[in-house]
Amino acid sequence: KECVGSSIGVIAKALKQQLVIPDWTAFCKTMEEIFEQVRPAHAGSVATYIPQLARTDPGYWAMSICTVDGQRKSFGDALQPFCLQSVSKPFTYAMVHSELGADELHSYVGQEPSGRLFNDICLDHDKKPHNPLINAGAIIVASLVMRHATLSDRFDYALQQFKKFGSSTGNIGFNNSVFLSERETADRNYALSYYMREHKCFPPNTNLQDTLDLYFQLCSIETNSDNLAVMAATLANGGVNPMNGERVINNRACRDTLSLMYSCGMYDWSGQFAFRVGLPAKSGVSGDLIIVVPNVMGICLYSPRLDSLETVFKRFISHYQRNTVRGVKFA
Numbered sequence: 001k002e003c004v005g006s007s008i009g010v011i012a013k014a015l016k017q018q019l020v021i022p023d024w025t026a027f028c029k030t031m032e033e034i035f036e037q038v039r040p041a042h043a044g045s046v047a048t049y050i051p052q053l054a055r056t057d058p059g060y061w062a063m064s065i066c067t068v069d070g071q072r073k074s075f076g077d078a079l080q081p082f083c084l085q086s087v088s089k090p091f092t093y094a095m096v097h098s099e100l101g102a103d104e105l106h107s108y109v110g111q112e113p114s115g116r117l118f119n120d121i122c123l124d125h126d127k128k129p130h131n132p133l134i135n136a137g138a139i140i141v142a143s144l145v146m147r148h149a150t151l152s153d154r155f156d157y158a159l160q161q162f163k164k165f166g167s168s169t170g171n172i173g174f175n176n177s178v179f180l181s182e183r184e185t186a187d188r189n190y191a192l193s194y195y196m197r198e199h200k201c202f203p204p205n206t207n208l209q210d211t212l213d214l215y216f217q218l219c220s221i222e223t224n225s226d227n228l229a230v231m232a233a234t235l236a237n238g239g240v241n242p243m244n245g246e247r248v249i250n251n252r253a254c255r256d257t258l259s260l261m262y263s264c265g266m267y268d269w270s271g272q273f274a275f276r277v278g279l280p281a282k283s284g285v286s287g288d289l290i291i292v293v294p295n296v297m298g299i300c301l302y303s304p305r306l307d308s309l310e311t312v313f314k315r316f317i318s319h320y321q322r323n324t325v326r327g328v329k330f331a
């Protein structure tokens with residue numbers, strides 16, 4: 001589904017500069033072939049520990065691409081809304097990093113892969129969460145979002161910032177059913193938060209319920225594959241939105257976000273993903289996945305059946321290793 005707006009943007013830019021992917025038509029044809037090839041690999045199962053997620057149609061399958069010069073293409077159910085879940089974490093980290101700076105932010109959370117499950121109750125040797133992309137670290141980062149403001153102002157601010165990463169016509173909202181469903185069943189995150197409070201991980205005077213509510217709200221921000229690819233492309237483009245040229249986060253925040261996505265973004269599969277794919281990525285339990293090709297593009301995949309995307313990537317990479325994708329040379 002070509003977006004008319006971005007097509008006009010692409011044409012305008014093509015007149016002025018060499019496109020990042022010169023043979024765009026051929027590239028899209030290759031990507032569509034791969035998209036169709038791996039569709040049968042649609043194995044895996046829908047997450048059930050958040051009851052509302054268990055009700056998702058497992059058959060959705062989408063892929064969207066956005067280049068750093070605004071070339072966009074989507075396949076399949078690319079306008080089907082889904083909540084970000086953990087894919088919200090790199091954007092929340094980037095937002096807080098841009099606000100507080102690396103030194104203050106990382107006085108609360110480390111930069112090491114934990115090697116453990118995303119929601120394991122564990123801290124590093126400094127009694128801090130290993131990194132900001134596992135639940136422990138993301139809950140701490142949520143406690144730092146505009147921490148002196150009211151809870152409603154904090155979420156409004158975060159949602160506005162998230163919108164800046166995407167397309168101006170992109171659909172981004174909030175799924176209250178998922179928020180309520182998660183808040184009612186999040187024993188693990190409550191236990192994790194009390195454990196972290198015991199070890200004084202939070203900023204002083206942190207209200208634990210407000211922090212968890214904000215964390216669940218951030219995970220319940222809703223968008224679609226088409227818009228999330230633009231959000232990923234903003235990370236690929238050094239923090240500048242490729243659709244309007246606006247800077248959303250500073251360079252250092254963007255660099256640090258991509259570094260952590262590369263080393264920690266796929267949790268206890270991060271090492272395998274870095275070894276087999278070698279690109280910054282972030283998965284979400286709703287079935288969304290973003291991959292960033294720095295200085296080239298952002299990619300979003302959406303399949304509610306979890307772990308089906310592992311197969312997708314193995315197919316993707318074996319295809320790239322066999323051929324240079326027409327128009328784009330992948331390392």
Ligand code: DON
Pocket residue numbers: 084085086087118119135182189216219283284285286
């Ligand atoms: O806190 C949780 O468990 C969910 N809100 C997010 C977990 C998630 O997306 C795991 N990533 N694949």
